[in-house]
Amino acid sequence: MALSALDLFSVGIGPSSSHTVGPMRAARRFALSLKEIGLLEETRRVHAQLFGSLGATGHGHGSDRAVLLGLEAEDPETVDTDRAMERVSQVRAAGTLALCGSHEIAFDTDSDLVLHRRETLPTHPNGMTFEAYDGSGQSLLRRTYYSVGGGFVVDEDASGSDRVVEDSTEVRYPFSTGRELLDRCHESGLGIAEVMMANELSWRTREQVRTQLLHLWDVMQECVESGCTRTETTLPGGLKVRRRAPELRARLQEQEAAAREGGRPVLDPLWAMEWVNLYALAVNEENASGGRIVTAPTNGAAGIIPAVLHFFTRFVDDDEDKVVEFLLTAAAIGILFKLGASISGAEVGCQGEVGSACSMAAAGLCAVLGGSPEQVENAAEIGIEHNLGLTCDPVGGLVQIPCIERNAIASVKAINAARLSRHGTGEHKVSLDQAIKTMRETGRDMKVKYKETSRGGLAVNVIEC
Incomplete structure (x- = not known):
């Protein structure tokens, strides 16, 4: 299976790739299918x-919306993120929905959109089914989709243009394991980002x-x-989690301004x-609010790679070529997680999300x-x-606690991982492939x-109010 950096x-839109982005893409694909096969007007x-x-935490993750x-x-x-909530409220209040953006149908959000909290479909935990009916109640089309993480959506039952198939594109330097990736680098004399760029040329310039x-x-x-x-x-959702980024930036900018006026650098050794x-x-926090x-x-x-890349461009080098190298390298590692685990x-808990992102960011920074x-x-x-075994247990089904702070902690961890690796020769006891298998x-x-x-x-151990 060939994967591009632009797949990773x-x-x-927030707050979840598997629970928000995936369901939106699946629902959109179903609606467009009705139009493509000439069933839209009958629906x-x-x-x-x-x-x-999806059923268990769908409300908190915005899956229904x-x-x-x-x-x-x-x-x-x-999608207009500022208008999205308003439009959802309109649909709920009016009891009608503009299917495929143009065909108005009756839609009761209580009976036509059902979240099964304890029922799971085969293949993957994030399953969803859509079915369209005509005026007599006859089924016109039924499709089942799986949101498999990172916004990827798989439809095993459909055919034609609606079926998501593995990309069989032949890339110049194929790899699916860390060992194979290193072998491609050795054989070609290229770095990881250069190997990725050569592969990207199979799809675009x-x-x-x-x-x-x-x-x-x-x-x-x-x-x-x-x-x-x-x-x-505060963030939406009922937990009343306080936004901290605006206050923190104001405080850091004040410290920076005071140091500048005093003609000295900021003395805090952990300033960065x-x-x-x-x-x-x-x-x-943007993600949690649906931004x-x-x-x-x-x-x-989603906060880990941007945080580490911002760190690099602010404190080390803001060259755009380095940004491209960082992202290509991180994507190469992401592909290993996507294919190997x-x-x-x-599917695997937060080790698959924050753990993978921490690993990707560490690799990008090291490069x-x-x-x-x-x-x-x-x-x-x-x-x-050092993220193995990390559980995914969001309080209230919201992507807030512990998710927001966890991204900050993992970002710092990624920087430390990159710096530790730079002090060595690259030889180490546990391989990336072994760690991915363990995950x-x-x-x-x-x-x-x-x-x-x-x-x-x-x-279940934190009171939601």
Whole structure:
């Protein structure tokens, strides 16, 4: 299976790639299918069902809202995030929905959109089924989709253009394990980012790759800025979690201004780490409020790669070529997790989300700091090894506690992993492949209540009010 860096990184909407972006894409795909095969005008009713983890935490993750928007053919990358909640409220109040953006049908959000909290479909915990009916109640089309993490959606039953198939594109330097990736580097004499760029040329030109990666970086920066300038003091959802990024940035800017006026640098030895925390908090607070973010490789872990990349561009080097190198390297590691284990919290717990992102960020930073392919692989291994066993137990089913702080902690951990690897030769006892295999097996052994169902851990031990 061939994967592009632009499969791992995509612009989306918060708060969850698997529970918000995925359902929106699936619902949109179903609506467009009705139009493509000529059934849209006959449709008088659509029934949507969410199962497993989607059903258990769908309300907190905005899965229900995402389905409504998707049925109206909204796309996660372009949907107006400021207007989305208003439109959902209109649908609920009016009891009608603009299917595929144009065909108005009756839609009761209580009976036509059902979340099954304890029923799971085969294949994957994040399953959903859509069915369209005509005026007589006759079924016109039924499709089942699975949101498999990172916004990826798989439809095993459909055919034709609606079926998501593995990309069989032949790339120049194929790899599916860390060992194979290092072998490709040795055989070609290229670094990891260069190997990735050569593979990207199978889909698009070098300039297109560069332009799209820098666009993703622009969105990451815009997300941080939005998270730092919001005037709302608390996040939505009922937990009353306080936004911290605006206050933290104001405090850091005051310290910076005072030092500048005094003609001296800021004396705090952990000054840079404060900014890393800020960047991660800003992104994940935006994500928690349904803002525009870059899935990297998931929404729940979307703050780590931007935070580490912001750290590098602010304190080390802001060269755009380095940004591209960072993202390509991180994507190469992300591909290993996607192919060798999972990036879905509903499948392997938070180790698959924050753990993968920490590993990817560590690898990217190590590369732009001058690390060899072996050192980069070591950084990635350190990043995941010390996140093994991490559970996904969001309080209230919201991507807030412990998710937001966890991104900040993992961002600092990624920087430390990159620096540790640079002090070595790249030789180490535990390989990245072994760590990824361990993550997969740990996720398989992990109880369902610790895999994005909010039935265990902090989710049941923290009072929600």
